Amino acid sequence: MFRHERAPGSAPGPEALRLVKVSKTYGTAENAVTALDDVTLSLPAGSFTAVMGPSGSGKSTLLQCAAGLDRPDQGIVVVDGAEMTAGGEAELTKFRRSRIGFVFQQYNLLPTLTVLQNTLLPFKLARRRPDRAGAREILGRVGLGDRLGHYPDELSGGQRQRAAIARALVTRPSVIFADEPTGALDLRSAREVLALLRDAVRTHGRTVVMVTHDPVAASYADAVVFLADGRLAGWMHAPTADAVAERLAHLGDTVDAEV
Amino acid sequence: MFMLAMRSVRRRPGRFAGTLLSAFLGAVITMAFNSMHDTAGGAGVDDSSAETLGLSGGVVGGYSTLLVFFAVASTLTVNVRQRTDEISLLRSTGATPAQIKRMVTGEAAVIALVAAILAIVPAMLAGNALLEMFKDTDQVAAGVDYVFGPIALGAGFGITLLASAGAAYLAVRRATRAAAGERAPRARMRTIGGTLALLAGIGGISSTFAMEGDEPVLMMGPAYGAILLSVGFAAFSTGLLRALLVLVARPLGLLTGGSGYLAVNALRRRAEHQAGILMPLILFTGIGFATLCIQAVESAAIDASGLVKSVEDKNVETLNTIVVGIIVAFCCVMLINSLYAATSYRVKEFGGQRLAGATPRQVVGGVGVEAALLTVTGVLFGTLAGYAGLLAFVSVRTGAEMPGSGPLIWAGIVVVGAAATMLTTLLTARRALRVPAVVAVA
Ligand SMILES: Nc1ncnc2c1ncn2[C@@H]1O[C@H](COP(=O)(O)OP(=O)(O)OP(=O)(O)O)[C@@H](O)[C@H]1O
Ligand SMILES: [Mg+2]
Numbered sequence: 001m002f003r004h005e006r007a008p009g010s011a012p013g014p015e016a017l018r019l020v021k022v023s024k025t026y027g028t029a030e031n032a033v034t035a036l037d038d039v040t041l042s043l044p045a046g047s048f049t050a051v052m053g054p055s056g057s058g059k060s061t062l063l064q065c066a067a068g069l070d071r072p073d074q075g076i077v078v079v080d081g082a083e084m085t086a087g088g089e090a091e092l093t094k095f096r097r098s099r100i101g102f103v104f105q106q107y108n109l110l111p112t113l114t115v116l117q118n119t120l121l122p123f124k125l126a127r128r129r130p131d132r133a134g135a136r137e138i139l140g141r142v143g144l145g146d147r148l149g150h151y152p153d154e155l156s157g158g159q160r161q162r163a164a165i166a167r168a169l170v171t172r173p174s175v176i177f178a179d180e181p182t183g184a185l186d187l188r189s190a191r192e193v194l195a196l197l198r199d200a201v202r203t204h205g206r207t208v209v210m211v212t213h214d215p216v217a218a219s220y221a222d223a224v225v226f227l228a229d230g231r232l233a234g235w236m237h238a239p240t241a242d243a244v245a246e247r248l249a250h251l252g253d254t255v256d257a258e259v
Numbered sequence: 260m261f262m263l264a265m266r267s268v269r270r271r272p273g274r275f276a277g278t279l280l281s282a283f284l285g286a287v288i289t290m291a292f293n294s295m296h297d298t299a300g301g302a303g304v305d306d307s308s309a310e311t312l313g314l315s316g317g318v319v320g321g322y323s324t325l326l327v328f329f330a331v332a333s334t335l336t337v338n339v340r341q342r343t344d345e346i347s348l349l350r351s352t353g354a355t356p357a358q359i360k361r362m363v364t365g366e367a368a369v370i371a372l373v374a375a376i377l378a379i380v381p382a383m384l385a386g387n388a389l390l391e392m393f394k395d396t397d398q399v400a401a402g403v404d405y406v407f408g409p410i411a412l413g414a415g416f417g418i419t420l421l422a423s424a425g426a427a428y429l430a431v432r433r434a435t436r437a438a439a440g441e442r443a444p445r446a447r448m449r450t451i452g453g454t455l456a457l458l459a460g461i462g463g464i465s466s467t468f469a470m471e472g473d474e475p476v477l478m479m480g481p482a483y484g485a486i487l488l489s490v491g492f493a494a495f496s497t498g499l500l501r502a503l504l505v506l507v508a509r510p511l512g513l514l515t516g517g518s519g520y521l522a523v524n525a526l527r528r529r530a531e532h533q534a535g536i537l538m539p540l541i542l543f544t545g546i547g548f549a550t551l552c553i554q555a556v557e558s559a560a561i562d563a564s565g566l567v568k569s570v571e572d573k574n575v576e577t578l579n580t581i582v583v584g585i586i587v588a589f590c591c592v593m594l595i596n597s598l599y600a601a602t603s604y605r606v607k608e609f610g611g612q613r614l615a616g617a618t619p620r621q622v623v624g625g626v627g628v629e630a631a632l633l634t635v636t637g638v639l640f641g642t643l644a645g646y647a648g649l650l651a652f653v654s655v656r657t658g659a660e661m662p663g664s665g666p667l668i669w670a671g672i673v674v675v676g677a678a679a680t681m682l683t684t685l686l687t688a689r690r691a692l693r694v695p696a697v698v699a700v701a
Contacts, residue, residue, distance in 0.1 A: 069614075069697045089692075090618040097616045108611050108700050112528035118615075125517040125616040151528070167615070 016045040016175050016207035017066060022075030024061055035061040036072065037230040043209065045174065048201040050218035051211045052248060053227035059211040060179055062227065067100050067177045068092045080174040097126045101168030103178040109152040109163055115139065116148040119167045131170065138166045142196055158189025165196050176200065178210040182217055194220040215244040226251055275370055277600045281334040281593055282374035282419050285327035288589060290382030290415035291389060292320035297408030298390060308399040322482045323586055324418050326542065329490050330593040331419065332426035333538040335367055337597050339430035340532060341604045346434050356435040360428065367427030371419045378415060383407045453494025460487030467651040477656060478553050481648035488644035489545040493538035497530045500636045511628060517617060518624030526629055537637050539597050540676060543590035544641020547672040549648040550583040555662040556653055591675065595683045602626065602687035609691050610699025619692045623685060630684040634677045642669065
């Protein structure tokens with residue numbers, strides 16, 4: 001039923017993220033929704049992957065399970081060689097701190113902290129020595145070098161998102177998860193944010209997994225994973241915006257046909 | 260807009276529970292004590308009974324009414340502040356500031372009205388019970404019938420509506436101005452209001468000195484004064500909180516790590532918002548300390564005089580015991596109410612902290628540090644306000660002697676205040692953490 005250009009389980013080189021038979025169901029008995037259905041995939045370190053699919057196909061659920069923000073019902077998640085174990089929130093938080101960074105559609109900066117403080121927060125919370133020089137450098141790189149003392153409500157949407165990216169990068173996590181990071185941005189800010197994410201992969205060897213609805217955004221990635229009804233529905237390498245749009249249209253057909 | 264107000268009350272009743280509770284309790288207290296005036300005005304009430312009843316309505320009804328006013332107002336201020344998002348959404352949907360003001364003030368008025376109506380029967384029962392107590396202690400003739408009349412109703416509805424609608428109006432005006440990008444002249448208004456309250460408080464306390472040492476209404480001045488001083492201090496307490504933060508920021512950061520860091524920054528950035536929490540805490544400490552100690556002094560003075568207690572003395576003693584009990588309990592409930600509202604509203608903020616890498620423990624720890632700092636500030640000012648009232652009373656009543664039980668009473672009040680603050684905040688925060696972090700920030 002699904003066309004695989006290459007089996008997603010056979011990525012070369014060291015792995016940054018692996019999901020094995022991950023399933024997640026929301027709700028109970030009668031009105032249960034299977035958000036993820038037996039998903040297996042593996043992403044190499046230093047890759048930039050886009051996750052696409054119709055609304056409600058399970059993209060956010062996939063991201064949250066992979067990032068340890070939500071617990072899958074079944075299956076295992078391995079980040080940077082370490083398996084995520086079932087534990088309390090505190091354990092998961094500690095697991096995430098050194099390995100995972102997030103960027104969400106709604107920036108999620110703390111309103112009570114300045115840009116610089118927000119960026120340094122992960123160190124404070126982990127009781128690590130704050131890498132001030134590193135934070136300044138990253139903030140400079142994302143174009144916020146002159147906004148260090150500003151509070152989030154004094155920034156534009158694009159600037160907030162760039163600050164959120166700086167915060168996700170500063171602890172040098174191996175995987176960065178981004179859920180529609182450009183969803184609330186204008187075209188130009190969106191391009192800047194995408195370039196930053198790509199730069200994190202190219203120059204700093206991070207691994208980025210990004211959910212998006214925008215074929216142009218997806219074309220910044222090395223590969224696109226398609227989801228439909230909670231299942232992997234295809235895989236595209238070196239995507240172009242047109243090819244992705246074309247594929248999405250078909251994906252819609254398949255889904256409609258199945259209903 | 261009124262329809263919108265009604266709908267928002269009906270759709271989100273939970274959010275209004277806190278406001279309803281404070282308005283309801285306030286209305287019960289106001290009506291119950293003011294019904295003593297109605298009862299005193301009834302046919303065939305003898306002079307001595309009428310005096311007892313008038314005294315209770317005047318002293319207690321008077322200052323508890325004032326207390327209710329500020330307590331209800333501070334709860335509402337917290338409530339309106341939580342709706343900034345909704346207000347900016349309405350603005351962007353095309354609502355004019357006047358419409359928004361009408362909506363929020365209208366809601367507050369409706370809730371106050373409901374609360375006052377609900378309060379009628381409990382207030383009658385409470386008033387009746389109070390009268391029975393006066394009769395049992397022979398302070399009121401057995402034949403006096405309980406009357407719940409226009410004074411009780413007028414005071415109950417008037418105070419509840421005025422406090423609710425007035426506070427809502429002021430808070431929403433501030434919110435709409437802020438949404439429109441105006442720099443609110445908040446600091447100036449607060450300074451003026453706070454100064455007036457302080458001056459009135461000093462006036463109230465000074466009025467004690469104009470009275471004779473054995474007048475039964477002697478405690479009225481210090482009690483009024485302590486309430487007004489508390490209100491004035493609440494207005495300025497945020498400044499002190501800021502100063503305290505500067506002092507403790509470094510040591511706290513070293514001592515408590517992430518938690519202290521979160522707490523200090525959250526408080527520093529929102530120091531002016533804390534006045535709504537500090538007000539009930541300061542009122543509780545100030546009023547509890549002043550009235551309980553005043554009562555101790557009074558009893559000691561009577562014992563020392565070697566006289567058998569007169570009816571009038573018994574009068575005041577019963578009254579004070581009841582008053583102090585009710586008023587202190589009321590303040591405590593208000594404190595818990597405001598803290599609950601303020602903390603449960605922060606689910607989103609907590610979610611953000613967790614996503615940034617804070618463990619649930621660190622989030623709760625941060626809230627705990629905040630609560631501790633607030634407690635220190637509140638207790639300090641409450642003690643000042645209460646002590647001022649007590650000092651005035653003591654110097655007129657007995658010359659200069661402080662009650663021996665003073666420190667003990669103070670410690671008891673502080674322990675209750677601190678426990679209420681810490682427990683409410685921590686339990687509410689823990690509950691707020693049950694929501695998954697990703698859902699919380701959405
Ligand atoms: N907390 C939840 N409770 C119940 N059902 C949920 C919950 N979260 C998601 N779902 C359901 O799971 C399915 C997948 O949701 P998910 O948010 O992963 O979709 P998505 O692909 O991210 O969609 P979108 O593109 O609209 O963001 C949907 O059918 C959704 O209704
Ligand atoms: Mg989604």
